[in-house]
Amino acid sequence: MPSTDDWLNNPLGVVEGMFAASQNTPNSGWAAKAVAFFKDRLKEKDAHTWVPSLNDVPLHYLKPNSLVKFRCFIQDMFDPEFYMGTYEAVDPSTKAKVLRCGKYKDVTECGVDFNSRSTMTAERHTFYCVPIPGESPWVKEGYAGSSQARVVPSTSYAPTRQKRSYEEDDDDMDTDTQPQKQREPHTGPHSPTEPHGNGDCKRREKEAPSSQAASASHLDLNFPLPGEKGPSCLLKVYEEWDGFKLNEAVEVFGILSVSPALSALADEDASSSLLDPAGGMETAEEQRVHSPPASLVPRLHMLHAKPLPHNNPLLPAAGLEDNNSAFLSSTLREMAAVRAELLAYFTHVLLGDALAAEYLILHLVSNVYTRRDVLPLGKFTLNLSGCPAVASFTERFYQIIQQLVPSSYYLGMTLQNMNQMRLVPKKDYVANRLLSGALQLATNTSLFLDESQLEQGQLDTTGVRNVTALGNLISWQKVDYDFSYHQMEFPCNINVLIASEGRSLLPSDCQIHLQSQVAPPDLEAYLGGIQVHPQASQLNKFRMYLSVARQLDYSIADEVTKSVEDDFVDMRKDDPQSISAEDLHRMLVVARLLSLSLGQTSLSRDSWLRAKHVEMLRRSRMEQNKIWLRALLYLCHSKVDALGEPRLGEAGHLDHGALDLGKGGNHSAAVAVGGRRAEAALHL
């Protein structure tokens, strides 16, 4: 059996050895055995940490054809590819014909005999993968820190560079072979000044050589979110490709291929297609997208992949199901305590509003756990209205959320953003790829919509479409990708949090109006004093808590079901208007999230009552806003009545606009609108 170094550094050797051994025994199923071999190796304790990761090691530090891993997001799926699974070639040394295996490789070796009888055609699929969009810096750092891979082996480093050098000129070769530390002053002026760790060196490395930067600029790497960076790769999948879905987050173990021959071949194809129009079935754009230079977009031949149930480096990788009962039970025990700490922290952040903090926790642990026909269950979109108009508040608030959740995205709903951004992915038929949009996000990403940025103005067609897309995302947890001739629906699972001043124009599952305990004059000072960075140990506790709570199973016992039903019937008996089916829906979700946030996996009577209580508090807060408005309405109506004019209905109807404004807490506007309408009603 090959040693550790062999399967890490020369996985192709392992594959080829198995292939050669199988030649005498037909139907040996060597391919399955090879995959199983790597799977077994990786199962060993900590084995996966020895594998260097594309996420945190710069590409040119990695040895070509070695085993690497990549924590990625499937952004696009290309058409299937037929390749030579087995072919016959002439060995240059012996001049003898040998059978070779084409699996896990991009190019064939030696002179291929195309007419050989033993050529076998096989199928593989190509996925375009990018790093998980919106991944928080702490996640990147966490994973990079836990890696035990030995990269930059001094012996293999220089040759690696040579092999990769197709794109680069000689000057770069010289600087690049020097250790990274010495290079830094040299590249300093070019590099962005971002504070965090390992991921950055890679960027600097990438941007430093001028020739490469130039070639990168004409290549759009198609990241879902603007401003994202990191490696993307073409993932070649050899089996069970049907199991993968678009927008899935996976960790892939595979053989890295950066052969410069690929780029050379691509260039040649491009040039020859100009001369030969009949052969040019691919446009230049398509060519560029589907075979980008391997030095920018490496190929990764997949040996093993596992879906990521979460993307939190602090949690055991396997998720909570198997063999982690010890971990689970210890976390569950602590959950109530951590929750109290978190609640205190959020209360502090949300200007002393404990109720809003409570709802924020519920929102952060929510998760679409199933769908009943078209209805997604478990989603909990929160509209936090009444955010102070101080500009820094929402941004500060987002920073706090970002350092608690594994991935998040801040979308300032400015008119410009709404009118110009591509939120919904769109198929580009010329380049034959799916142009990504900001709503192409991985499961459980926190999307922070800052509606306080929205000012008055005109939404154009794109803007209306974008707002509709956001509405659909919130109501049905799906995004309709634009395929020009039709739309295709992709279900998603995104936690949407809307921060707004008045009630949001977008739908939401639950709206809570922030009641600041801080007097407006002190607001600036208070905001400045908010602890954006709590202690690291506390932060980690919070991070772990939120991820675990989101993954817990949940059930409702029959007795509790009964009492919930009774409660509902009783409430309706007292006042049918007080609670609708929709309210019950919401209360059930709140009860579920409340239980989970306390680490309870089934609904107890207490939790139900608590959920009811919390909901009542929230509703009464909304009522308070309304009561004041009611008074105003009453005034209008009585004026109308006094005249004996039977236009009450109309006045009432008109005043709904005012009522909506009032609900959002925008009292002065409500007075203005209400007053104007009342006058309008009076004046026939």
Add this chain to the structure above:
Amino acid sequence: GPTSPPFQRRRGQDSSTGDLMPMPTSPPTDVLSPRLVPTVPPNEVDMSSPLMYGTPSSRVEGTPRSGVRGTPARQRPDLGSVSKAPQVDLQSEPPSADGAVASEANAGQRLVIWGTDVNVGTCKEKFQADFILCVVGDPVLNVNCLHVQSFDAELYRQLICYPQEVIPTFDMAVNELFFERFPDSILEYQIQVRPYNALKTRNMRNLNPEDIDQLITISGMVIRTSQLIPEMQEAFFQCQVCAFSTRVEVDRGRIAEPAVCRHCNTTHSLALVHNRSLFSDKQMIKIQESPDDMPAGQTPHTTVVYAHNDLVDKVQPGDRINITGVYRAVPMRANPRQSNVKSVYKTHIDVIHFRKTDEKRLHGLDDAEQKLFTEERVQTLKELAAKPDVYERLASALAPSIYEHEDIKKGILLQLFGGTRKDFSQTGRGNFRADVNILLCGDPGTSKSQLLQYVFNLVPRGQYTSGKGSSAVGLTAYVMKDPETRQLVLQTGALVLSDNGICCIDEFDKMSDSTRSVLHEVMEQQTLSIAKAGIICQLNARTSVLAAANPIESQWNPKKTTIENIQLPHTLLSRFDLIFLMLDPQDEAYDRRLAHHLVSLYYQSEEQLEEEFLDMAMLRDYIAYARTYINPKLSEEASQALIEAYVDMRKIGSGRGMVSAYPRQLESLIRLAEAHSKVRFSEKVETIDVEEAKRLHREALKQSATDPRTGFVDISILTTGMSATARKRREEVAQALKKVIQAKGKTPAMKYHTLLEDLRRQSETAITKEMFDEALRALSDEDYLTVTGKTVRLLA
């Protein structure tokens, strides 16, 4: 000879018919020429004529001949080099040699060809019927592979596996037969056989290496077409020194340029003469998997297709097509300079036959989409249909997450099935609407939108649009100028796209009037007329409309009629077969059941629910099957029952002096009854169907057309927008007002307010301002008075 690509061999080995053949490795001539010899004139003059390209018929004129000899064979680039150019072969090899070569070298292959040939011979009888047709149109014979299979399974298998060899054989057989029967006819070129509907009709996703070089049929949507590419078939070289000319056949995209002139032995003296080379048309088309047959969560695949000769420019981007063709894989060209090559093949399909699946949707008659069901599936569907409670079962399977509203679900179920399509165009009535339109009104938050979403997800041709966001253009169609070709293109909107499907319109009440007005035509005539940018046309929009409307006030006002609540024009309302109210019933038993239902949504596991309800796929298949195969007709008893029902409905109203039913209601009843019998998979509409239609119709009326003032069901609320009592009352107020005015004597002008006060004083019942306005309007209609601003003037 040229060698075939390696994968061909592998396929040969894999195939079960090892005894039949290794694949042909020698030039196609060997196989075909024994039979082709008589069909091709060895006419050197003709061939080199510069006129040959593009005008094949000119060749015939030059050499008047009869029968086969007069009709040139046309190249078939779609079948690749094998079938290409028998003419060329004649030049390179003397015909006499052919037999010998063939018999020596390729005994194995000939087995296939001879084998199929025999079968083709026996096929002739079958071909004859179709044959007459092709005299008229293009010399093309489309052959349904299904027929071939039912005729001879072995022949079919060969056709699928070796199309490159078998189709030319078919061509020969057909031509022989044709010229035997019509020896004097001259065609533009020889008849070409175009097989279609290869039974292994597949999804693009299922194509795999095994299908290479086989005949396949896949469905998809055209996304891009290239410009026309003239592809050289044969290069013409002329020596610059001695003017000696020679021809070189293009071999897989390459021309072997002759280095030495054979005539004068000068090297590198030959130049390519484009005008005299032979070209064929070629077009690259990209098709994409149709969204209907894609697994969830994946992106659609695309495939490159090459169309040749007259198939070029037959399809446009956006067309949905079925294509039959030969699947090809070409290895990346080996480059002598490079020892390493990319180990990937490029794949494409050489198309033989296009069939547009949506062509008829826009223009022609009804053609339900062919959906293939397996035997077992049909069996399960029929078993389900035989159950006595199938109707209830299906209704409850519809949107199980939405609680109760049984009748609404039943109505939507019937809408999904639709009535029987009838054509009365002979009698001048045109198409008779078979689709059921439904309107749901009710309080906000009563899961109307959810129901619409469900239906939209259920049906293959569903469209979902919101009245708030859509314009008339988005609903109907608009004309767009293609930026590349400057061609005007008609882009269809939601209503046309959902032809034969359901168009779900949410927030119907928020729709602008102009948008709503286009619905008038769609909802009764089921067509859409467009006159825009020089395009005048009428598109079919045989769509069922499922709309949802909220009351104008945020809450449904039970004291008002439906029309008053939703403020929609009655002309539009009367086009809905069923109008349902979704209201909160507010009673304890209902609340309890509702609570139970909702709570169970949140705790039952997936499996538990699966057991209770039919799954969506089953429901979808059931509906598709019924819509495709079941066309119920009215039975005698059913007709009687319908007549009675209609007469009864008329009678109800006549007692109170109002019309309570119109022919439109009768038509609705018929549609509903037909749909109900479709649910039972019954070809006959029976009395029970009529009973259910009646019941449902009555339920819907009871909800939507009850006059809140009298409590009676009054159809005129929906047909005229006003209940009969309301009209009567209006009349009374108007008369009272007239009396008041007359009592005032000769005052030509009066103040609005004083008049209202006067009327109020005199009247026993309370007079609202609306009533007063209505009365004024009624009187001004009579030309009794006119209202200008705040003054009321009497007209002499």
